[in-house]
Amino acid sequence: MKSLTGKTLLAIATLTYLFMWVPTIILIVFSFSNDKLGIRWEGFTLKWYAEIFNNAAVRNALEMSLIIAIITIVVSTVAGTVTAYGLYKYKFRGKEVIRMSLLLPIVMPYIVTAGALLIFFTRVVDIPLGYPSILIAHISFSTPLAVFIVLGRMQRIDWSLEEASMDLGAGRLTTWRRITLPLLMPAVIASAVLIFPWSFSDFTITFFVAGVGNTTLPIYVYSALRWGETAAVNAIGAIFVALPLIGLLLINFLQKKRVI
Amino acid sequence: MENRESIPCVELRNLVKRFPGVTAVDHVSLKVEKGKVFSLLGPSGCGKTTALRIIAGLETMDEGDVLIDGKVINDVPAYKRDCSIVFQTLALFPHMTVEANVSYGLEQRKVPKDEIRKRIGEMVDLMGLGGMEKRRPSQLSGGQQQRVALARSLILSPKVLLLDEPLASLDRKLRKGMQVELKRIQREVGITFLYVTHDQKEALSLSDTIAVMDKGKLEQVGTPEEIYETPRTKRVADFIGASNIFPGKVTASGNGKVQLETEGGLRVIALEDKDIRSEEVTGISVHPELVEILPEGTGLEGDNRFKGRIVEMIYQGDFIETKICLDQTGGLITSYLSSRLNRETQFSPGEEVLVRWSPESSNILLG
Numbered sequence: 001m002k003s004l005t006g007k008t009l010l011a012i013a014t015l016t017y018l019f020m021w022v023p024t025i026i027l028i029v030f031s032f033s034n035d036k037l038g039i040r041w042e043g044f045t046l047k048w049y050a051e052i053f054n055n056a057a058v059r060n061a062l063e064m065s066l067i068i069a070i071i072t073i074v075v076s077t078v079a080g081t082v083t084a085y086g087l088y089k090y091k092f093r094g095k096e097v098i099r100m101s102l103l104l105p106i107v108m109p110y111i112v113t114a115g116a117l118l119i120f121f122t123r124v125v126d127i128p129l130g131y132p133s134i135l136i137a138h139i140s141f142s143t144p145l146a147v148f149i150v151l152g153r154m155q156r157i158d159w160s161l162e163e164a165s166m167d168l169g170a171g172r173l174t175t176w177r178r179i180t181l182p183l184l185m186p187a188v189i190a191s192a193v194l195i196f197p198w199s200f201s202d203f204t205i206t207f208f209v210a211g212v213g214n215t216t217l218p219i220y221v222y223s224a225l226r227w228g229e230t231a232a233v234n235a236i237g238a239i240f241v242a243l244p245l246i247g248l249l250l251i252n253f254l255q256k257k258r259v260i
Numbered sequence: 261m262e263n264r265e266s267i268p269c270v271e272l273r274n275l276v277k278r279f280p281g282v283t284a285v286d287h288v289s290l291k292v293e294k295g296k297v298f299s300l301l302g303p304s305g306c307g308k309t310t311a312l313r314i315i316a317g318l319e320t321m322d323e324g325d326v327l328i329d330g331k332v333i334n335d336v337p338a339y340k341r342d343c344s345i346v347f348q349t350l351a352l353f354p355h356m357t358v359e360a361n362v363s364y365g366l367e368q369r370k371v372p373k374d375e376i377r378k379r380i381g382e383m384v385d386l387m388g389l390g391g392m393e394k395r396r397p398s399q400l401s402g403g404q405q406q407r408v409a410l411a412r413s414l415i416l417s418p419k420v421l422l423l424d425e426p427l428a429s430l431d432r433k434l435r436k437g438m439q440v441e442l443k444r445i446q447r448e449v450g451i452t453f454l455y456v457t458h459d460q461k462e463a464l465s466l467s468d469t470i471a472v473m474d475k476g477k478l479e480q481v482g483t484p485e486e487i488y489e490t491p492r493t494k495r496v497a498d499f500i501g502a503s504n505i506f507p508g509k510v511t512a513s514g515n516g517k518v519q520l521e522t523e524g525g526l527r528v529i530a531l532e533d534k535d536i537r538s539e540e541v542t543g544i545s546v547h548p549e550l551v552e553i554l555p556e557g558t559g560l561e562g563d564n565r566f567k568g569r570i571v572e573m574i575y576q577g578d579f580i581e582t583k584i585c586l587d588q589t590g591g592l593i594t595s596y597l598s599s600r601l602n603r604e605t606q607f608s609p610g611e612e613v614l615v616r617w618s619p620e621s622s623n624i625l626l627g
Contacts, residue, residue: 163318164351166338168412169368178364182355 024241031234038231048235058236061220065200068131068216072138072199073192079139080146081188085180087147088154102144113141114208121209129211137209138199145198146191153187186255193251197244267330269294269420269452270315270343275324277310277476284310285321286476292420292469297446297453299463301487302473303499308456309348311473312422315454316345329419339368344413345422348429350405352397358408359393365416383411386448403434410445420452427462439466460500464488472496493627497545502623504546504593510538517563517619520544524589529563530622543625550621551595553582553607554614565616568593570609575599582607584615 031049034042052058087099105113117137121127127136161183165175181188203218210219217236224233268291277285284307292298300308313319315326317338325332328342344365353361362383366376384390387407397405406426413421427435427442439462446453457463463470464484471481474495480487491497494505508522518532520541530544553570560567568584571592575581579596586593593615597607607613 158349158351160347160349160351161353163316163338164345164347164353165364167316167318167341167345168365168416169339170364171339174368179353 024237027234028238028241031231031238033231033234036231038234048231052232052235055232057215058217058220058232061215061217062239064131064215065217068134068138069196069199071135072142073195075135075139076142076195077146077188077192080143080191081150081184083143084147084150084154085184088151102147105141105144106148110204113137114205117205118208129209130214133209133211134206134214134216137205138202141202141205142195142199145195146188149191149194150184150187153184157183189251189255193244193247196247200243201240267294268292268327269296269329270298270454271325271327271330272311272315273325273327275311275314275326276322277307277314277319278322283476285314287324288473288476288478289324290471290478290481292452292454294452295450296468297443297455297466299455299457299467299470300473301457301460301463301470301499302479304458306473307476308458308473309424312345312424312454312456315420316343316422317341318345342419343422344416344418345424346409346413346426348425350397350409350426350429352405352408352412354397357394357396358389358400361397361408362411362415365412369416379415383415386414386445387411402430403438406430406438407441410442414445414449414451417449418451420454423453423455425457427457427459435462442466472499474499490623491545492625494543494545494625497623497625502545502547504548504551505543505625506545507543507625508541510541513538518624522589524586524591526566526586526589528622529619530624531619533624536624536626540626541624542627544622545625546593546617546621546623548581548594549579549596550617551593552616553584553595553597553605554616555605556612556614558614560614562616563619564622565614566593568613568615570607570611570613573597573607573609584613586615 030038030041032044032046033040034045034047038048083102087095114137117133117140121129121133121136127133161179162175165179166172170178201218203222206216207219207222210216215223217240221233221236224236270292272288272290275285275288276283286307288307288311300311302308310319314321315328317333317336321334325334327333333341353364356364359380362380363376366379371379380393384393387410389404389407389411392400392404392408397408400408409426410421427438430438442453443466453466455463455466464487467484469481470484470487472479472487472491472495480492480496482490487496488500488502491500491502494507497503497505506520506522506524506526506528508520508526508528510518511521511527512519513532516532518530518538518541520528520530520543522528522543528544556567558565566586566588568586570582571585572583573580576596577599579598580602582595582597583592584595585591595615
């Protein structure tokens with residue numbers, strides 16, 4: 001790191017890192033500030049946290065977001081894993097079409113997906129706006145993520161392990177349960193970890209399909225900002241950062257303990 | 261009882277397997293004797309692994325029958341077959357300990373826990389894996405992983421153990437050691453081994469019987485000595501290292517000898533074989549280590565003596581791979597010159613020499 005190029009690279013890397021993290025850090029710092037507008041340091045306080053936890057609207061929004069995220073994670077990882085297995089292991093007509101079309105929800109602008117889903121739910125099929133519509137929307141944009149993460153893992157698996165299991169006398173189901181699934185587990189967990197923030201913090205699509213009175217945390221933040229409650233929003237923002245971070249650390253810890 | 265003994269452990273009848281654009285296994289029939297080591301030897305892509313996978317039930321065939329212990333098992337799924345395969349990649353379960361890997365098959369067979377523990381103990385002793393039981397495969401050396409893979413299959417006492425180039429991933433020295441180990445283990449457990457390899461030396465040192473395959477077809481079946489000393493086709497001769505091949509026809513015979521005229525016009529002498537009709541002969545092959553190099557002045561009288569010039573000498577350690585251009589035909593012949601002997605004779609490239617081999621060294625080819 002002594003050459004000029006080295007120094008320049010270090011400077012660029014530092015700047016990039018600061019650029020990424022400073023706003024977040026400022027947000028977290030100001031969430032502990034006594035300033036009503038949440039943009040100046042006026043001394044340490046926990047009152048904004050107390051306020052949001054005493055606020056029933058925030059609690060309900062948090063609860064809704066968590067419930068949706070958890071159901072989405074479970075359904076999407078299971079469906080995604082099974083889909084990936086089918087796409088990888090079996091040959092059938094139209095396989096490539098299905099594979100490519102699965103990519104679509106990932107690359108399509110959210111606003112298009114959101115509008116399409118809303119029209120679909122209200123005009124084509126009669127899905128009540130609220131939990132059902134939000135869940136379907138979240139699962140439909142999260143599952144492809146799981147499919148591609150698990151597919152990526154499958155490309156690096158030694159498939160003779162499955163054959164070895166059957167050769168040793170295990171049937172298909174036992175082989176799947178004792179060999180295939182444990183081998184795919186890191187990818188399954190990785191997709192769960194990625195889907196959580198995706199679902200938990202999605203605003204655009206949720207906002208379109210939520211209907212009246214169904215407020216997830218991002219929607220609450222949006223409306224709170226419109227009413228000028230900056231300080232409380234800082235605290236919520238801090239939670240948004242903390243939750244996935246805790247999740248990541250937990251996964252890391254579990255992985256180290258179980259050597260996945 | 262005698263009748264049962266004569267039933268082959270594994271039998272293939274007219275086995276055919278086609279992949280798009282290629283016939284991987286082309287009407288292969290063979291019998292593997294009980295308690296012996298049988299090798300399928302051939303270059304990569306010759307169909308030997310496919311044949312093995314068909315026997316294991318991991319691949320379906322297009323035609324023919326697979327028999328184990330006299331019973332047709334064409335429709336028996338892999339997990340119910342009385343055989344076990346050791347994969348080239350070993351395929352040890354990475355998320356399980358050595359113990360769990362080895363007991364996996366017994367658990368599937370619902371063997372009681374105490375019995376499993378006892379048999380693992382025995383297997384660990386046989387394989388020299390003591391103290392490794394709680395380790396994961398990634399924490400073992402290549403040789404130890406090899407033993408775990410063998411143990412995992414052998415603990416089931418299969419009728420036949422199928423081995424798919426199991427030593428390919430080991431370095432040369434370790435491979436030598438494992439070959440000796442494999443022989444010992446096979447003798448101790450007495451299980452039939454069906455061994456797939458592309459390494460002729462490995463096949464020669466391990467096997468009771470060798471079947472040479474090429475392009476999906478069985479070329480020759482015989483003992484290691486037969487395969488090495490009397491390869492019957494050009495492909496087998498070439499593959500086994502009898503690399504001096506002279507296509508030609510028999511022109512005369514008598515006194516227990518036959519004379520061939522090669523395509524290049526050389527007259528070579530071989531011993532007569534009563535079982536071979538001279539019209540069938542398509543040429544001869546000679547192992548390079550049987551070709552002698554003599555100084556230029558030596559007389560030309562006698563069988564198989566030809567003049568030539570050394571064009572290349574490649575040092576190989578214990579011998580020098582020497583290529584000689586024959587004056588009469590312009591073709592090359594290879595001789596493995598002993599490094600020790602050449603310290604006295606001091607041949608060098610460009611030198612005019614005489615090559616010679618005895619009639620017994622000429623091996624008659626039939627195809």
